[in-house]
Amino acid sequence: MNFSSYILRRVVYALIVLVVIVTINFFIFRVMPGDPVRMIIDPKWTPEMKAALYEQYGLTKPLHEQFFIYLKSLLTLDLGLSFTSSRPVMDELLERLPNTVLLLGIALFIEILIGISIGIFAASKRGSSIESFVTGAGLFTHAVPTFFLQLVLLLIFGFVIPIFPIRGTMAAPPPVGGWAQFLDRVHHLILPVFSLVVINFGSWALYTRNAMVEALGQDYIITARAKGLTKKRVLRHHAFRSILPPIVTLIFLSLPSIISGAVVTETIFSWYGVGRYLLDATMKQDYPAAQGAFYFIALATIICNFVADIVYGLVDPRIRVGGGEGK
Amino acid sequence: MKKRGFWVNATKFCREFISKPQGRLGLIILGLFIFVAVAAPILTPYDPIDDLYLAEGMAKPAWAKVLPGNSKLPVTVHTRLGFNEWQVASGEDLHNAEEIKENAFAIKTTPGEFSKLVHDVNYKTDPPGNFHFETRYSIDASEETTTVLAFVIVDPNGKEWRLWEKKIFGSLKPQDLLIDSRQLDLKTRLGLTIFDEASKVIFAKKGQYKVLLRAYSEGEPAIITMEPVAVNIQGKLHGVLGADHMGGDLWSQLIYGARISLIIGIVAALIAVFIGTAIGIASGYIGGFVDEFFMRLADVMLSIPTMPVLIILSSLIGKNIWNVVILIALFSWTSTARIVRSQTLTLKERAFVEAARASGASKTYTMLVHILPNVIPLVFAALVLLIPGAILYEATLSFLGLGDPTTPTWGRMLHNARSFGAFTMRAWWWILPPGLAITLLSLSFVFIGNTLDEILNPRNKERA
Numbered sequence: 001m002n003f004s005s006y007i008l009r010r011v012v013y014a015l016i017v018l019v020v021i022v023t024i025n026f027f028i029f030r031v032m033p034g035d036p037v038r039m040i041i042d043p044k045w046t047p048e049m050k051a052a053l054y055e056q057y058g059l060t061k062p063l064h065e066q067f068f069i070y071l072k073s074l075l076t077l078d079l080g081l082s083f084t085s086s087r088p089v090m091d092e093l094l095e096r097l098p099n100t101v102l103l104l105g106i107a108l109f110i111e112i113l114i115g116i117s118i119g120i121f122a123a124s125k126r127g128s129s130i131e132s133f134v135t136g137a138g139l140f141t142h143a144v145p146t147f148f149l150q151l152v153l154l155l156i157f158g159f160v161i162p163i164f165p166i167r168g169t170m171a172a173p174p175p176v177g178g179w180a181q182f183l184d185r186v187h188h189l190i191l192p193v194f195s196l197v198v199i200n201f202g203s204w205a206l207y208t209r210n211a212m213v214e215a216l217g218q219d220y221i222i223t224a225r226a227k228g229l230t231k232k233r234v235l236r237h238h239a240f241r242s243i244l245p246p247i248v249t250l251i252f253l254s255l256p257s258i259i260s261g262a263v264v265t266e267t268i269f270s271w272y273g274v275g276r277y278l279l280d281a282t283m284k285q286d287y288p289a290a291q292g293a294f295y296f297i298a299l300a301t302i303i304c305n306f307v308a309d310i311v312y313g314l315v316d317p318r319i320r321v322g323g324g325e326g327k
Numbered sequence: 328m329k330k331r332g333f334w335v336n337a338t339k340f341c342r343e344f345i346s347k348p349q350g351r352l353g354l355i356i357l358g359l360f361i362f363v364a365v366a367a368p369i370l371t372p373y374d375p376i377d378d379l380y381l382a383e384g385m386a387k388p389a390w391a392k393v394l395p396g397n398s399k400l401p402v403t404v405h406t407r408l409g410f411n412e413w414q415v416a417s418g419e420d421l422h423n424a425e426e427i428k429e430n431a432f433a434i435k436t437t438p439g440e441f442s443k444l445v446h447d448v449n450y451k452t453d454p455p456g457n458f459h460f461e462t463r464y465s466i467d468a469s470e471e472t473t474t475v476l477a478f479v480i481v482d483p484n485g486k487e488w489r490l491w492e493k494k495i496f497g498s499l500k501p502q503d504l505l506i507d508s509r510q511l512d513l514k515t516r517l518g519l520t521i522f523d524e525a526s527k528v529i530f531a532k533k534g535q536y537k538v539l540l541r542a543y544s545e546g547e548p549a550i551i552t553m554e555p556v557a558v559n560i561q562g563k564l565h566g567v568l569g570a571d572h573m574g575g576d577l578w579s580q581l582i583y584g585a586r587i588s589l590i591i592g593i594v595a596a597l598i599a600v601f602i603g604t605a606i607g608i609a610s611g612y613i614g615g616f617v618d619e620f621f622m623r624l625a626d627v628m629l630s631i632p633t634m635p636v637l638i639i640l641s642s643l644i645g646k647n648i649w650n651v652v653i654l655i656a657l658f659s660w661t662s663t664a665r666i667v668r669s670q671t672l673t674l675k676e677r678a679f680v681e682a683a684r685a686s687g688a689s690k691t692y693t694m695l696v697h698i699l700p701n702v703i704p705l706v707f708a709a710l711v712l713l714i715p716g717a718i719l720y721e722a723t724l725s726f727l728g729l730g731d732p733t734t735p736t737w738g739r740m741l742h743n744a745r746s747f748g749a750f751t752m753r754a755w756w757w758i759l760p761p762g763l764a765i766t767l768l769s770l771s772f773v774f775i776g777n778t779l780d781e782i783l784n785p786r787n788k789e790r791a
Binding site: 021142145152283 | 623626627630631632633634635636638639640642643715719722723726727728729741744745750751753755758759762765766769770773
């Protein structure tokens with residue numbers, strides 16, 4: 001198996017997942033109680049007017065035809081109009097996307113930086129208290145519900161000691177001037193980012209620590225040490241280098257769950273993002289919006305998984321140079 | 328022989344489990360939660376969902392009285408005034424009252440004279456929220472007798488507040504009597520406007536109050552039978568954890584939440600593990616197309632963003648706890664399937680399985696009799712490790728307002744806390760307990776699961 005056929009397989013696989021998700025998305029919203037048109041029409045309308053609306057939305061066509069129309073509109077990224085705002089769902093999502101990317105991106109960057117540093121440090125100091133700290137932080141990630149930690153932070157720093165804003169992406173009305181606006185954005189970002197970092201850095205630290213410990217036990221490390229290289233150099237240039245590929249892959253693999261988690265974080269901090277849009281739309285039974293947001297999130301997930309596979313292929317020489325079974 | 332081997336193994340296993348501090352700690356925490364879940368009706372007298380208006384909305388916990396600024400807050404009162412609680416006030420006559428059963432009592436009136444039952448209350452705090460009195464009464468008298476019954480509160484200044492009064496001719500079948508401070512006719516009778524709060528006016532002073540039950544009859548003696556009077560005065564201090572926005576008891580919600588979380592976590596994990604084991608064994612043992620299909624299916628499941636899909640699905644078919652449980656299970660089986668599949672693949676090559684196959688055992692028989700018992704220990708650890716995930720999913724869904732509104736869950740408590748102003752009130756007693764409970768319960772399963780995995784997973788044994 002060479003690299004291009006590996007990519008091809010991954011593309012096909014990503015497409016299969018996409019088709020499954022699109023199909024689920026289509027049928028979920030067709031089997032639910034009530035029908036979408038009923039949500040937007042006035043009860044005073046005559047049956048003829050209702051029929052015209054059904055016609056307009058293509059709901060009189062057979063199901064398979066509706067499905068193909070739906071597929072076509074998804075491929076052209078036309079997600080329809082929101083019932084509640086009557087604006088194109090795609091526009092609404094694109095408007096919110098930068099906020100979500102900003103929040104999740106900054107949080108991910110910081111938690112990886114902190115997590116990996118602590119993980120390496122813990123691996124270099126076996127049996128010290130820093131090791132049990134890393135284990136504890138990893139457990140914390142598993143057992144503490146993110147939303148609970150966020151609520152507690154909100155209670156402490158938003159209400160008891162009100163030093164951070166309790167809701168929103170920026171102040172309303174936004175402050176005048178580029179610098180003031182920037183500071184305002186940062187002010188609103190601190191609490192949600194901090195909560196995500198506190199929850200998640202532990203699992204990065206634990207993973208890095210375990211991978212480092214394993215790497216440090218390898219023969220080539222012992223050789224490097226025997227050559228007289230400093231401990232620091234061996235740690236950085238030999239051991240860490242070797243665990244970098246799986247970590248990079250893991251970063252991409254973690255993106256889907258991070259995107260999933262955005263729903264809760266954005267809801268708690270009233271963040272103007274894609275995740276909260278999905279929940280709001282679901283709550284308001286705004287089906288085109290909910291469906292569109294879900295498609296959007298699922299698409300992002302598939303792309304992240306695909307990129308993770310490609311990165312994995314790139315960093316794993318067995319796949320890149322075409323070793324293994326097929327050669 | 329085989330049985331004895333099992334017991335020896337079980338004892339050995341238990342001893343090994345107990346020897347690990349993590350396992351011990353996990354068991355202790357879990358035991359505590361199981362105790363709370365089982366003993367819920369003993370630990371709280373209230374129903375977590377149906378008992379509303381027990382206190383004023385957002386009432387603080389009773390122990391908050393010792394905090395500065397709270398000493399004058401009214402405490403909720405829930406009591407029943409039965410025969411033993413009514414007394415003869417000094418200088419008044421208690422006419423012919425007697426206990427009939429279980430604290431219910433009967434008063435026999437003397438025509439032309441007042442019969443009075445009195446209950447003294449020393450009231451030292453600020454006025455309470457609403458109050459209501461509830462009882463059932465009946466009158467047995469001749470046709471010509473007219474009876475007047477009244478329910479009166481006398482304040483420290485001696486002013487009489489006639490809350491209820493009724494003139495009855497002849498006999499009366501058992502009737503409900505309900506006095507609620509919010510009733511309009513009550514306010515009119517007391518000379519208040521509809522905007523006045525009766526409780527604030529009546530209990531404006533601090534000192535000795537009297538609750539008075541007064542009967543008077545003309546003609547012949549009447550016998551008034553009355554059940555104990557249920558008194559509910561909604562205070563601003565209530566119970567162990569205070570009250571929610573509807574005056575519901577937060578402590579009982581916390582206690583009953585343990586039941587629900589345990590059930591949800593365990594049932595969802597059981598279903599997920601069942602699906603995962605079946606698929607894992609089938610994939611591993613049958614292989615070929617079946618394997619390919621199920622493993623690709625698992626991949627697809629992993630590629631679907633779980634939380635968003637759970638949000639959408641539970642908003643469509645949720646609102647019922649079992650639907651939520653099934654949804655969570657459907658998205659949690661993949662990890663078990665993977666573990667079981669790889670274990671099955673190694674078992675398949677073992678001699679005893681080969682022997683079974685050679686002696687003509689069917690595939691189903693081999694899978695059930697030879698493979699299944701050997702993957703069970705592994706599955707057991709996987710089951711315990713799936714529980715915290717299921718608990719967290721359910722808590723998150725409930726927190727987002729997508730749970731079952733008729734089920735008292737911790738997530739729902741937090742949802743209510745967020746939606747109905749616990750944050751602006753800084754009511755940390757409402758926010759912290761359910762969250763800590765979720766965390767501790769999840770943690771106990773993580774501890775137990777890790778310990779089980781350490782003992783039962785063959786991978787760890789080989790390493791050790």
